[in-house]
Amino acid sequence: MRLMIATCNKHKVEEIKKIFWNNHSLELLFKPDFSELPEVDEDQDTLEGNAIKKAVETAKLTGEWCLADDTGLEVDALDGAPGVYSARFAGEDATYTDNNIKLLKDLNGISDRTAKFACVIALSDPDGNYKYVRGECPGVIISELHGEEGFGYDPIFKPDGFDETFAQMSSEDKNKISHRGRALALALKEWNEILSKTGKRQI
């Protein structure tokens, strides 16, 4: 089965490729495979809303089955912020470093550092019928940046049960426990029947 992955983020593409590597029935397509595909505006106020919107709009535009994700970091002491606004936490054009620094500033002096990454993955058929799953990874926000791997908030996020941040882990180790790894594993399990079909089976 052909499956379009609706993300341009090269880090996510690499993670998704590695996790789907063993599922040989899938032929993965990526946004650069389609010229002039417009960006989908991520204007919903939940991760579910954005993931479904991206999957459905891209599936309808390309005529392919499409998988999309939306991810956020939810910090307990900040009432779940930055959440769905994780990419633009420090402003519209914020870099990953800007966002990390703003988060460390906002948490300065706060002892409750618990947080979790949440990743929602939506699957849409070419007609816009969809399903979604959610994967989560609990952890804590440390007080300075550690590690060079990964992306986004990885240098300040230490998953529960580990002494290293995501940015200090290999991508293989991160994928085993990460929000996206868990959501993709759930997606492969729950949608196994759909994903292993070659025909145009409806969701």
Ligand code: IMP
């Ligand atoms: P997106 O909207 O799903 O691309 O994710 C929003 C933001 O969350 C990104 O800009 C990153 O800062 C952050 N993010 C998403 N996934 C991860 C991850 O696996 N590790 C660290 N940060 C992430």
